Amino acid sequence: MSSSLPSSAGKKPKQATLARFFTSMKNKPTEGTPSPKKSSKHMLEDRMDNVSGEEEYATKKLKQTAVTHTVAAPSSMGSNFSSIPSSAPSSGVADSPQQSQRLVGEVEDALSSNNNDHYSSNIPYSEVCEVFNKIEAISSRLEIIRICSDFFIKIMKQSSKNLIPTTYLFINRLGPDYEAGLELGLGENLLMKTISETCGKSMSQIKLKYKDIGDLGEIAMGARNVQPTMFKPKPLTVGEVFKNLRAIAKTQGKDSQLKKMKLIKRMLTACKGIEAKFLIRSLESKLRIGLAEKTVLISLSKALLLHDENREDSPDKDVPMDVLESAQQKIRDAFCQVPNYEIVINSCLEHGIMNLDKYCTLRPGIPLKPMLAKPTKAINEVLDRFQGETFTSEYKYDGERAQVHLLNDGTMRIYSRNGENMTERYPEINITDFIQDLDTTKNLILDCEAVAWDKDQGKILPFQVLSTRKRKDVELNDVKVKVCLFAFDILCYNDERLINKSLKERREYLTKVTKVVPGEFQYATQITTNNLDELQKFLDESVNHSCEGLMVKMLEGPDPIMNQVKGQETG
DNA sequence: GATGCCTGCCC
DNA sequence: ATTCTGC
DNA sequence: GCAGAATGGGCAGGCATC
Numbered sequence: 001m002s003s004s005l006p007s008s009a010g011k012k013p014k015q016a017t018l019a020r021f022f023t024s025m026k027n028k029p030t031e032g033t034p035s036p037k038k039s040s041k042h043m044l045e046d047r048m049d050n051v052s053g054e055e056e057y058a059t060k061k062l063k064q065t066a067v068t069h070t071v072a073a074p075s076s077m078g079s080n081f082s083s084i085p086s087s088a089p090s091s092g093v094a095d096s097p098q099q100s101q102r103l104v105g106e107v108e109d110a111l112s113s114n115n116n117d118h119y120s121s122n123i124p125y126s127e128v129c130e131v132f133n134k135i136e137a138i139s140s141r142l143e144i145i146r147i148c149s150d151f152f153i154k155i156m157k158q159s160s161k162n163l164i165p166t167t168y169l170f171i172n173r174l175g176p177d178y179e180a181g182l183e184l185g186l187g188e189n190l191l192m193k194t195i196s197e198t199c200g201k202s203m204s205q206i207k208l209k210y211k212d213i214g215d216l217g218e219i220a221m222g223a224r225n226v227q228p229t230m231f232k233p234k235p236l237t238v239g240e241v242f243k244n245l246r247a248i249a250k251t252q253g254k255d256s257q258l259k260k261m262k263l264i265k266r267m268l269t270a271c272k273g274i275e276a277k278f279l280i281r282s283l284e285s286k287l288r289i290g291l292a293e294k295t296v297l298i299s300l301s302k303a304l305l306l307h308d309e310n311r312e313d314s315p316d317k318d319v320p321m322d323v324l325e326s327a328q329q330k331i332r333d334a335f336c337q338v339p340n341y342e343i344v345i346n347s348c349l350e351h352g353i354m355n356l357d358k359y360c361t362l363r364p365g366i367p368l369k370p371m372l373a374k375p376t377k378a379i380n381e382v383l384d385r386f387q388g389e390t391f392t393s394e395y396k397y398d399g400e401r402a403q404v405h406l407l408n409d410g411t412m413r414i415y416s417r418n419g420e421n422m423t424e425r426y427p428e429i430n431i432t433d434f435i436q437d438l439d440t441t442k443n444l445i446l447d448c449e450a451v452a453w454d455k456d457q458g459k460i461l462p463f464q465v466l467s468t469r470k471r472k473d474v475e476l477n478d479v480k481v482k483v484c485l486f487a488f489d490i491l492c493y494n495d496e497r498l499i500n501k502s503l504k505e506r507r508e509y510l511t512k513v514t515k516v517v518p519g520e521f522q523y524a525t526q527i528t529t530n531n532l533d534e535l536q537k538f539l540d541e542s543v544n545h546s547c548e549g550l551m552v553k554m555l556e557g558p559d560p561i562m563n564q565v566k567g568q569e570t571g
Numbered sequence: 572g573a574t575g576c577c578t579g580c581c582c
Numbered sequence: 583a584t585t586c587t588g589c
Numbered sequence: 590g591c592a593g594a595a596t597g598g599g600c601a602g603g604c605a606t607c
Binding site: 257290293374 | 592599
């Protein structure tokens with residue numbers, strides 16, 4: 001697999017992540033979610049910009065098909081996250097399609113009734129910060145996992161209620177990705193202003209330091225230590241910090257920035273030492289300690305498993321490796337299908353981690369984690385990867401991922417790649433227009449790409465055009481850029497879970513239960529071949545049709561692999 | 572009401 | 583999305 | 590080579606300000 005072309009391209013796969021929110025059916029006021037953001041200015045930037053610019057240019061010049069190949073693990077599918085190659089014991093748990101969802105329902109009710117009580121925790125915030133501080137200095141992921149799970153076990157011993165707010169602090173989020181209204185709405189500027197006022201330093205001093213050090217958390221910590229405090233407020237607790245963060249997120253409207261600053265100042269004043277550092281970093285949504293969702297999830301599974309064991313009888317019973325691995329797999333699978341820590345954790349606590357697959361399963365109304373592809377350099381690499389397997393290729397459309405849900409009550413929701421509820425962005429879409437038989441179709445989940453569509457010319461428009469669409473309070477009249485959905489998968493139909501079926505079967509379902517409406521709802525163009533020339537031709541064709549390349553997927557088999565072959569830009 | 576900084580979220 | 587890093 | 594974490598470019602929209 002020589003990939004040849006792009007001279008400079010060194011790409012490595014990585015992957016990203018997660019997902020974010022979904023909106024709960026009941027609407028709640030509020031807004032988005034927190035997330036990582038852009039960052040600051042650092043020295044690295046210049047260099048990188050240049051490099052990438054060069055690469056792009058080179059690629060264009062070469063005009064060839066550069067291929068990137070990617071393998072993706074389907075996230076929603078059973079093995080989504082990292083499936084360890086062979087060694088996995090995979091005791092496949094049979095998943096019964098219908099499981100008792102009662103539990104989940106209960107949890108959801110509890111959630112929406114919400115408030116606070118179940119977010120309370122008396123764990124000192126300083127203990128969490130101590131753990132963060134330790135983790136920041138460690139690069140070994142196994143070691144990080146050990147530290148996290150030890151800490152989780154420790155706080156569970158006091159009360160298992162501590163686990164949820166603590167987990168959210170660890171992943172630096174305020175709630176499920178799909179819950180709207182949880183963005184902090186804070187940036188480095190507002191934080192600098194707050195720090196400057198709290199610590200009695202001038203804005204320009206702070207800015208200078210920031211340029212120098214590049215970490216507001218560090219600055220806040222340093223500044224506070226210098227500042228003589230008249231008296232110490234009482235120490236912060238995890239519950240308090242978490243509730244305050246949510247309060248900040250829910251503050252909006254006129255003078256909201258002042259109100260947010262007030263809330264921050266109060267906490268900052270109560271901070272001691274490293275607490276200030278991590279509080280500020282949390283507010284920036286840049287924890288930067290080399291710990292993120294995947295690692296927390298693994299740590300949680302270990303902690304919950306050990307906690308379980310301890311309850312039973314002997315405290316320090318050793319858990320066999322294969323048990324641990326299968327627990328991790330269960331929790332990952334559950335989380336892919338129901339990306340909500342409260343639901344997953346509470347299910348574990350109530351029924352045990354090994355029974356998760358009976359209680360935490362996908363359902364219309366909750367966005368599952370999407371299957372992601374990994375980029376590949378060359379078609380050859382894809383062929384190698386799939387050698388011996390039957391695979392199929394589809395156009396990779398240049399749009400926005402759209403997970404379309406039809407619920408029992410007839411309502412529709414559209415979720416983004418990160419689980420954000422985008423329904424109101426597409427008022428012109430009515431999924432029922434594309435369903436073959438409305439009498440027999442009660443609910444379903446489709447996986448599609450929403451692409452900007454030129455109705456007059458009947459062709460695809462670039463992503464950039466799609467991104468100019470209005471995003472909030474969109475009325476039918478506001479829609480100037482039309483959208484066509486290109487469906488490529490179905491994950492659930494009438495409560496039947498399809499994610500463990502083969503793609504071949506899922507495609508059969510898809511074409512059976514939906515119908516094409518040209519310019520509004522179409523299927524992704526596909527081909528099934530392992531002939532290199534045909535593939536190359538298909539790739540060229542996709543680029544000529546304004547697509548970005550190909551998605552290559554395994555057609556059968558339980559452990560789907562997906563690759564993406566990148567085409568080259570059309571002028 | 573217009574302008575501009577800032578943030579969040581898509582790729 | 584791409585780039586970087588540790589294992 | 591892989592999985593996980595961190596970071597980039599471009600857009601609409603919120604809030605502060607004039």
